[in-house]
Amino acid sequence: MSAPAILQAPTSGEIIERLDVAAGPDRQPAVDMADLAARLRALLSVEAQQETCLRLGGGLFEVVITGADRAGEALERMDVQQGGCGPVIQDPTGWLYWLVPPGTRQRWAWHPHAVCLGEPHTLTLPPLDRNAPPGPYWLRPPRGDRLVPADPLRQALMLVGPEPAPHRELAARLGSAH
Template identity: 60%
Template sequence: MTLTGAQAMRELIESADPAQGPAEDMKDLADLIRTLLHVDMKQDTRIRLGGNLFDVVITGSGLQARAAVALMDSIQGGCGPVIEDPESGWFYWLVPPGSSSRWEPHPHGVCIGAPHTITLPSLNRTAPPGPYWLRPSASDRLVPIGPLRGALAQLRPEPTPHAALAARLGVTTP
């Protein structure tokens, strides 16, 4: 019998010695596995940015941002993962981890990483209502920040998220 990820996790938990807690260095891994199981089970899930997964560049989601996605499609042979949130009017571009520490201020995008979090839509959500995968997440790629910065500079997506993010997250922006 083949077990689902959730069933395998439940069996591991049930077979563990109750006196034994998870090793301190494994707590983050266990949290990550639980989170990814939620995504796999087609549930929205909140995940911490940074670490070994990804950071996020936030831009407006207007026509210029859609043109940036098309440009990244041609650069990457299919753009890396992008989430659209129609309610906020933002795109969330998933970029390599650590990008937020290397991201220079940009007039059309903000890059955030740890300690912030993001809610990932379930993998099967590809249309509104709510946030959805404009470009689905693939295990083999993220959006590279160099070409993304160039696309944003060239196409200037509006509205910019700077003021709203500064108020919401306490992020300082140019």
């Protein structure tokens, strides 16, 4: 007579593996999850008062770049329009970065005083508590999920005409014409 067979329960790793196989493609991580995780880490870095580089586009925001000279009037107009302008970063080298809704880049026609950038470009966000130089700082800090509305901004920039126009410098920096 032979010895009775001993049943061995599967390990937790084997159970998980069997479940993964049974789940099929639904178990595979979504293609954009790595991107979402990177964006979340970047936003947490900003919240932790650290400077961070973030890819534009996707579901967060895009950026309109203008010269800082004479932009104060456009900023005032946007303050009135929004009851306090959405987020704007000032770079002491003479540029303003207006954070606008995702998808603005596709609708933004050529503008003599501004350029709109989205994917695949990046923007370095200053820490949330930086409101003065050195380095880029929040001229208007982010508040909730408010961004600068593109159409009123476009109109304000057309009226005010901030200088210098960013086209030539951006083209040199990015290596292509805009």
